[in-house]
Amino acid sequence: MAIPGDVTLQHVVFDDAALAADPALYLRTDAVRCQQDGLHFKAGGKARFDTWFNALGIGKWARECHLDGVFLALRGRGEFALEVSHVTPEGQLSRLLACEIALDGRGERRLDLSACLALPKPGLIHFSLGARGPGHLAGARYLTRAAPTAWPHLAIVITTFQRVKEVRQTVTRLTRYLAQAEQGAQMRLFLVDNDRAGAPDVPGLCYLPNPNLGGAGGFARGLLEAKAAGCSHCLFMDDDAAFGMENIHRTHVFLALNRHREAAVAGAMISNANPAHLWENGAVFDRRCRPVSGGADLRDPEQLWRIEARALAEKPPGFYGGWWFFAFPLAGLRHYPFPFFVRGDDINFALANRFRISTLLGVASFQDDFADKESPLTLYLDLRNHLVQHLTIPALRIGRFGCAGIALWFILRNAVKFQYETCDALLLAWQDVMVGPRFFTDNADMAARRAAIAALTRQERFSPLPQPRRAPRHWFAAHRWRYIPLRPLWRLSLNGHLLPFYGLWANQVEIPARARSSYRDVWGSACITYLDASGTRGYKVGLSRRRFLWLMARCGATWLRFVLGYGALRSAYGQAYGQMTSRRYWRRLLGLERTP
DSSP, X not given: OOOTTOEEEEEOOOXXXXXXXXXXXXXXXXXXXXXXXXXXXXXXXXXXXXXXXXXXXXXXXXXXXXXXXXXXXXXXXXXXXXXXXXXXXXXXXXXEEEXXXXXXXXXXXXXXXXXXXXXXXXXXXXXXXXXXXXXXXXXXXXXXXOOOSSOOOEEEEEEESSOHHHHHHHHHHHHHHHHHSTTGGGEEXXXXXXXXXXXXXXXXXXXXXXXXXXXXXXXXXXXXXXXXXXXXXXXEEETTOBOOTHHHHHHHHXXXXXXXXXXXXEOEEEEXXXXXXXXXXXXXXXSEEEEXXXXXXXXXXXXXXXXXXXXXXXOOTTEEOOTTEEEEEOTTOOOOOOSOSSSSHHHHHHHHHTOEEEOOTTOEEEEOOHHHHOOHHHHHHHHHHHHHHHHHOGGGXXXXXXXXXXXXXXXXXXXXXXXXXXXXXXXXXXXXXXXOTHHHHHTTXXXXXXXXXXXXXXXXXXXEXXXXXXXXXXXXXXXXXXXXXXXXXXXXXXXXXXXXXXXXXXXXXXXXXXXXTOOTTTTTEEEEEEEOTTSSEEEEEEOOHHHHHXXXXXXXXXXXXXXXXXXXXXXXXXXXXXXXXXXXHHHXXXXXXXXX
16 A cells, blocks of 8 residues: 555566567566466566666666655565665675565565665665465565655657557557556646647547647647646657656656756667667767667666666766657756757757756667668758757867768768768758758758659669569678778778779678668678568669769868858857747747747
């Protein structure tokens, strides 16, 4: 039974049928069955909760939040051996508590773990249970007695476009959760529909039809409505992300108990293609995006404390959270989103507003990773946002040659993969940024640019492959150690563009789309077929010196114009930035007020 003043920091989650998560992300068991009503133990059965979804990052909670003790509460029936362990940020494991407990099936059994708050280096804690006989664990939670002075009024904002079925399922799950959540009355759900497809028949939903100005326009609209509704905090979520409802609870409580007004929570991302590994647990932007803890195996307890150790460390400059799950305070908000349409708006928003961002164990979204979505259009958007970040955020200024180097790096890394249509789109992005900030206002809906890029993308789009198709030709394995001396040659020649007769002796390879960012098989190849997940659709590209030389000539001319005009360009973005990220700007752009 809950006692007045108790606050649940996090519930122990046994599984979530809505997610395609590996069971080892929740618990590790032996002779235990997981059913809808909880865990059923055979005699001698064991369950460990040193997992991504169920370990408690007490070091972060203690540092950032007001806590009055920490307790573990268990519900169920049976006799168990309980052990609670503590892991320091350096990975040192120690026993915090070990005892025999009996659960009677009528109420909670509470155990005081407050000693962990006095440890010199609190990291994370977790527990394990061993059944003395048949037993049942109906539920478990970590809690504190510290009640917040006021619960945040949280606006949950989802922006959607042409995902009617998926978003209906998501908002239905959310409204059901909010109807029964302890603090559900302090949360309100907003759906911004950039497709104007019509309101889902879901009670309690605030439906907002919106012109299609991308994610930036959708979330800006949600932000405007959240402020108008008197909300204190906002949570942005993607319409293509799957997440557990416990995400909402942990985030809400963390914000409620937090010591800092500027506290924000960034959810991790886990790729649907690799659901046992992190894509990122927050990221750092400096010339490019660098995922934090990317690739970490969430099933490995040792990697778990390393993830938490990085999360406890001081955040590096440029740290931000993606809008697939990002909660933040509205008080003191300096800037609304920049009108990027999509891509990079979350980076700019986080860095311009200087939030105090934390990540929490178990708070994550499952979605398709960016490699699966890569196209000439998405890379066009990526380069635009990279350049604008460095032109608008003072802390990111790297000068004219640094900015020009970013554009060249984007183009050359695709040229060596013979993706010349992508290179054309990237060159267009560079030139569009050089028009100045008015380009983003004039093209806020991206209609003209989407059509232009679609028109130039004739080859680099997935389509059915001829069957049977010619087998790949591997004269040599370019990634093997014996070919290491040749790698500088491939790089200096830009993968054969400057070598005679390269196409006669180079490889012809097939590469899965998700590996497009890898150069393992690109070097030493003159013809590449990229395959989709099914392996039956793809596109084929190959070396063309004529297209490459024409591309380099245009890059040289654009580089010279950019370098010579950099000072005026930076000044123009600096002067326009405040106005273009203001409430009034977005009300006008969204048609919510008339232009005088």
